[in-house]
Amino acid sequence: MSYTSKLLKEKGMARSGCEGNGAFRAASRRDQLIANDGQNVHKIRAKDSTGRWAYYFLHVPHHRERLFREALKGRETVNLEDYGEVLASNYGKEPTDAVRAALKERFGWDIPKSGGGSDD
Numbered sequence: 001m002s003y004t005s006k007l008l009k010e011k012g013m014a015r016s017g018c019e020g021n022g023a024f025r026a027a028s029r030r031d032q033l034i035a036n037d038g039q040n041v042h043k044i045r046a047k048d049s050t051g052r053w054a055y056y057f058l059h060v061p062h063h064r065e066r067l068f069r070e071a072l073k074g075r076e077t078v079n080l081e082d083y084g085e086v087l088a089s090n091y092g093k094e095p096t097d098a099v100r101a102a103l104k105e106r107f108g109w110d111i112p113k114s115g116g117g118s119d120d
Helices: 030-035 062-073 097-107
Strands: 004-008 041-047 054-060 085-091
Touching: 030 097, 054 097, 085 097
Parallel strands: none
Antiparallel strands: 004 041, 041 054, 054 085
16 A cells, blocks of 8 residues: 555644634534644545555544554555544645635535646
8 A cells, every 4th residue: 555644733833713713613522622633633645545646634532542653654544434433534645725615615624726736
C-alpha cells in the first residue's frame, strides 16, 4: 500500500475561531469533540483498491492509534474504517477546495494548500 499519514497537529493545520471569539460553532456535540481532538486526526494520501490516489481525513480514537500505526507499516491493504471514522475524502493527491471548505464548516479547521502533486 502506498500512503503518507500525518497528524493534523504535526502539519500546522490551524483551527479558526478557537480563541473564544464565537466564529466557529460545530454542528453537533460529536463534531465539537472531534474538532478539539485534532491530534488524533490523520491526513492520509494513499492509493485506493482501484489504484487511484485518494486523500482521507481519518479520526482515530486514542485506543486504536497503536494498532492503526502498526497496520500502516505492513504491506497489506488497510481498511481505514476498521481504525476510525473517515471525516472527508476525495480522489487526488491533495484535498480539494470542497473538502477544505467542508472541514472548515464542520470542524473549524483551516487546511493549507501544499501547492504540488499531480493526480497520476
